[in-house]
Amino acid sequence: MSGKRGFALVDDVEAPAQAQAAPAMTAEQVYQVQQEAAQARAMLMLALKTFGQRFVIALSNLFSLLTVLSVWWLWMSVPHPGTNDLVGMGMYAVFILVVNYLVKRA
DSSP: OOSOOSOOOOOOOOOOOOOOOOOOOOHHHHHHHHHHHHHHHHHHHHHHHHHHHHHHHHHHHHHHHHHHHHHHHHHHHOSSOOHHHHHHHHHHHHHHHHHHHHHHHO
């Protein structure tokens, strides 16, 4: 490799066009291509259905994560918690645990 880096000049010559045309497909070949396309669509729909189910499961787990993160954020947002602050944050944490339990049980 040379020591030069950067852009290089390239000739602007078009590739020669191929004069050969593709042969026409027979009816049997067309039917086979249609069958393969139908199978590919069916497999794609199955994959998307599975992905959708996993997405719903991930959303339910995301709910739990977001609620627990809200408890952590509340705890970190109070610089010097007093007695009432600690009691209030504890009640909020218990509320979040109960909500998460009810969501998981349902």
